[in-house]
Amino acid sequence: VSMWGLTYSEDDREVEDLGETFDALAVSAPVSANFTFPNPPLGIQPKGFVNAHFGPDSNAKSLQFRKGTTTLAFVYEPLTEQDVGGIIVAVDSRASAGEYISSKSVMKILDVGDHMVATMAGGAADCQFWCRTVHKYCNMFELRERSKITVSAASKYFANVLYGYKGQGLSVGSMVAGYDKRGPQIFMVNSEGDRTLLKTCSVGSGSLNAYGILDTYYKPKMTDEEARKLGRRAIMHATYRDAGSGGVCNMVHITPTQKVRYPGVDVSKL
């Protein structure tokens, strides 16, 4: 039996006017500046509450949050004249709610700007929502500053936002990858508040398997075809051995000029 409330503040707070809360949430869309997430009443801490009712030990197995994945990204330079170089981002497409596969066709590469993508790993809804927030921030930045936002700045904003909710049970393991004036960069951002610049990166339940393949066959200079094959191969091995990954291998190739999305390939055909 665990106590949810760490704050034992005994001062009675008046019951909030529910009409006000309903209006604030429903009738007028929340403004970012003064929006706070509603917490459960009685001072119950949200992390324990959500875990008790929606976690693996809860009553409703079908209402668990969607999770589980393998995502990877790596930077490579072009080997020959015909190659373009850049970043390859490859992901699987399975979302599992507990032991049940709730979806086999999730798109885990989300746009965060014209020249950047962010991957989704960990909690699916968390990643979708916060990547969308970062995308909005990038758009506003470009409108204000009239220049493209750097990958470093976007990932910094992302990490700062996540740090604000540290300890409340968010689960986000995202890689922000893009091409800017400093070249191709991949930042791994975490709901713990980590933010690291990496050349090869893999996040998710199948990341260990993907790292095995990536570390063995990665070369700093590769042809485009080799790079694509490496991405697909790593995802295939990860989905083979990890129960939380599967479905379709989606890939995005970020070049200095554009983002190219490749159609998904069923992993059982790889």
Added chain:
Amino acid sequence: SFKYDAKHDPLGQMKAFKAAFADVEENPDWRSHKLIERQRWNPYSMEGGSTCAIAGDNFVVVASDTRMTAGDINVINREVDKIHALSDNIVMTNAGFYGDVLQMRRLLETHLHKYRFDYRSNMTVDLCAELLARNLYYRRFFPYYTGVILSGIDEHGKGAVFSYDPIGCIERLAYSASGAAEPMLIPFLDCQVGHVTLADGIERPKLTLERACALMRDAFRSCAEREITTGDSIHLVIAEAGKPVRHERRKLRED
């Protein structure tokens, strides 16, 4: 002199001491009724039932059962509406805690009404889907206890089904199910609508409105056989491009 053998603990004294210590830790004397209430507070309950939706080329078929149960055992109501047609091209269906179902319906109706007031046209399904995803996430730390499916006809006239998890992970699919019988409905639909069991070369049967309705009725009849909270009657809602929403009801097993 008293020699206490801690390793074997023949009188069970060490065991009793440890149990008393743990008990005091968990239930201290100074704990007030407020803290006890906080620990036991459970606002949720499951009313059971299941729902399902299939999207076609220019139609969408949404089905649910109409049974409401309390604690998996008692049947409270045999004629509950779990499908809410919010407009001619948006249909929301929900399985889970009925209080949150009603609240979500009020939320969406308010938003649709406000949209119509602001923009003088009806909200499209894609926009409503994004709105619902965000509204579900706004309650990230005190979630709605439901599995929502939003369906309708999008602006190109095609059927759309959007499936969510309780905190708003959105995905557009060809078919979806939620509720108690979800693990039974999805494999059936994977086979009959997704054709995952057919080899690549074989021709797939076309998904017409009649086939979709027949599949839904069959799916719910077989779920009612094997699932205790699903039954009583099937409520079918059919939304087609350019036509008003149609409702159909069929009897199911009442046991």
